[in-house]
Amino acid sequence: MANAHAEHHDPNVYYVPHGSRWPVFASVALFTTMIGFASWLNEASWGRTVFFVGLAGLLAILFKWFGDVIRESLSGVYNKQVDTSFRMGMVWFIFSEVMFFAAFFGALFYARQFALPWLNGVGDGAATHSLLWPDFAGGWPSNGPAAIGGSYQTIPAWGLPLLNTMILLTSGVTVTIAHHALKEGKRGILLLFLGLTVLLGGLFLFYQAEEYMHAYKELNLTLGSGIYGSTFFMLTGFHGAHVTLGTIMLAVIWLRCLKGHFNKDNHFAFEAVAWYWHFVDVVWLGLFLFVYVL
Incomplete structure (x- = not known):
């Protein structure tokens, strides 16, 4: 995630971002997506809905996560x-x-x-x-x-x-x-x-x-x-x-x-x-x- 003090980051130090919540959220969304997909294949009535909910959540998380990485790059910490x-x-x-x-x-x-x-x-x-x-x-x-x-x-x-x-x-x-x-x-x-x-x-x-x-x-x-x-x-x-x-x-x-x-x-x-x-x-x-x- 982008550092608010990125302009003071030492260019000779390898940048390691602080803890991010996105990997945990992405894991939950991916698990939800696969549970929904497996249930959909087995003709569970709720499977299709769960699949699309999980997929939408995963896409939203990836959008935010990639946005953080882009901001890191633009801030000059790399x-x-x-x-x-x-x-x-x-x-x-x-x-x-x-x-x-x-x-x-x-x-x-x-x-x-x-x-x-x-x-x-x-x-x-x-x-x-x-x-x-x-x-x-x-x-x-x-x-x-x-x-x-x-x-x-x-x-x-x-x-x-x-x-x-x-x-x-x-x-x-x-x-x-x-x-x-x-x-x-x-x-x-x-x-x-x-x-x-x-x-x-x-x-x-x-x-x-x-x-x-x-x-x-x-x-x-x-x-x-x-x-x-x-x-x-x-x-x-x-x-x-x-x-x-x-x-x-x-x-x-x-x-x-x-x-x-x-x-x-x-x-x-x-x-x-x-x-x-x-x-x-x-x-x-x-x-x-x-x-x-x-």
Whole structure:
């Protein structure tokens, strides 16, 4: 939390904020949210209400908590060592996100390269095929037995997925231009291209929602469509959640830039969001190649 005497803070001393109530409140709100969500899934009448109450509380707490951190930054209590700590924290956070998506890409790779060939009796899978599922015959994309997964169609790579790829690649260019404009002190160009990045993120999400509705209503491609359906929606859905978070963060940074925050030497918050956005771009390129094209 911002210190009222921040202007007297020794720049050679690592700044440690005094006790904050926000972690405790956030834990309570998060616990409430998850209790409500679990109860909602189990069809409890009060589950949905509790979920949204907890979620609203969590968002309000995060808004206030982040506001305190912004005020700390503007008050000048952070020194070079604190900046280094923030950068290391963001690097490890993005690394954890890389591992998160690596698990789902790994599941996709395992299903395609090992599980399906074994079930078909290919190579070392003869025993698996004869003992576990002698009637199985199928390749990728697989929906398992038709009685369970049902027939479906996949989404062509060269339609909306290609359009969304171009949108995200363009957004990576616009956020980079905005970053250079910030370092050169060109506030007008900064606001223009950062705003374009926010709009491109929103456009990506719009087209992804269109793609999901098309998949469910017209292609019968759902989460229940066997291993292909589950991996498709897990990968693209979690990526969409990350794009949503990134778009919100970019919008907040745009508002801060509008208020005159940041300069060429002190703008780590902008850099952190830009790193995150480039990470989202790279993950999508992997998704486009391994989920849609191959």
